Amino acid sequence: MPVNDDVFAALANPARREVLRLLLEGPMAAGDLAERFDMRRPSLSEHLRVLREAGLVTEQRVGRNRLYSLQAAPLEEVTTWLHPFERFWRSKLTNLRDLLDEEDL
Template sequence: MGEPQAKHDVFQAIADPTRRRLLKLLADQEMPVTVISGHFPMSRTAVSKHLRILSEAGLVKERRVGRENRYRLDPEPLQEIKHWYAYFERFWENKWAALQHFVELDDPDQ
């Protein structure tokens, strides 16, 4: 027997620009794949594959309404990115402070 298919993590899911655009599109409203695919220059099948990856990462929720599936953003998994960014932001802040100090030292008007 084969191993179950690995779920995509949040970082893998947002690595693709099309999937980032999908998240923005779904941020404000729930939409069926037929409407979503009208916003992209690709087939409905290709859009569905991107939605599946986002769903496996927990970023998109799917709901059956009649004969269609509707998709909406679930922002909760984005907290992982926020925490990662916050951890590394301290390094950037240190670099900005050092650059500001260097520029101020080199400024002949001071």
């Protein structure tokens, strides 16, 4: 299954990756997320919008607050897509280790 390009675009930004890491702890209000960053709230709101549109977070209104939650399904698609590349690099590193072990003889 191909991964939506919006997911890769969302993951390309370190601030958005940090938002996702924070949401691993559980849902957080936008204000609580904002306290963790050295940026203006409109900038964080834009990052949250990108993550929401990529399907990586959901937004729920609770009173006056907006609560954000991690949605892991798109990340699973990225992991599945990356798996062949991981096998490729593991093979290369194993070959390098074997070569270095031979040199030590």
